[in-house]
Amino acid sequence: MPIPLPVNSALRNLPTYQPGRPIEEVARELDLPAADIIKLASNENPLGPSPAALAAMQRALANIHLYPDGNAFHLKQRLAEKLALPVAHLILGNGSNEIIEFVGHAYMAPGVEVVVSQYCFAVYPLVTQLFGANLVTVPAKDYGHDLPAMLKAITPTTRVVFVANPNNPTGTVVANPELEEFVRQIPPEVLLVLDEAYIEFLESPADFRTAIRDGAQPNLLLMRTFSKIYGLAGLRLGYGIGHPDLIAALEKIRQPFNLNSLAQAAALAALDDTEHMRRTRENNAQGLEFFVAAFQQLRLSFIPSAGNFILVRVGDGQRVFESLQRQGVIVRPMGGYQLPEWIRITIGTPAENLRCVGALKQVAKQG
16 A cells, blocks of 8 residues: 655656665575675676775774764865865765766756766666656767767757766777867756766876866866775765866755765775775776687677676576576676666676686576
8 A cells, every 4th residue: 555645756757776786685585605606796896995995994983983074174185186186176975876966956957958878877867857857868879978969969958968988887988089079069058977987997088177177167077986996885985076166066965974984084095005906907907808808709799898897798688697696696687778688797806707707608508
């Protein structure tokens, strides 16, 4: 029986975001030892968190009875130094997902249009629908962003455009000159949100910090995260980079204690752990090469990836996902992204990658 209290109309047909399945849940469901399961589903860092971050959290535990610094002063100062930007250009979020929600509060409403690419990160459409705005989905080009078509899709009612580069879930990347031209052509009254969650895995990414610092692109918001290369996904910490006026507007929405003390301490330490980042990049590059060679041997189509994951076509993606799960390997089926024949595999350690390919071969033998 439905409850008599009516909910916001925007929630009636809003789907629930389905994350990658946690190890503990799969272990319970399939009666498998949790220690025997590997998770390659959520683009997490297989090397774990920075050792410096772990030590910093241990030290921060002594003051966990106190509220965290609501403005994250020390983290913001160090992040600003690393980015060569004034602090006024930065906003911190409980994961970059919260930054997306800030954008929803500030710029989305009924009658407003939000432009995305066909295979975009699932949270963009969810937040758009949550705030009652109209989603405009532009067909992908070779599984990636068709930027000229996205420009043409902008109308006088468009207020936000989302572009993830590299893109999740496809791993595609836009060439720097094309992306730079796209940024310049976005109308000044439209906010371009450039999601750079995987930017640290690129060799020479386009750099828009100078344009933001100099005020040349006041309608550009960059989003980054500590969840991927820094290995702090469980702490939920992301940040936005934008014009001070844009940041000031988003700060009015941010909850005062949205970042806990442990997250702030860990992120501050992780920023300076360059060795951990180097090892992560190296492991990722080797893992991508391994999977490409394996897929070529298995004659499986795949999309070349610039992130820490790779998309591979396996036929019935849901069936293969379930078969791999029974072998203790968790990947991500892509049916929810309109790619039912594909699965997404996070790059793991060499041993995890080898086990994943072995499990795929077993599935292939089973037909």
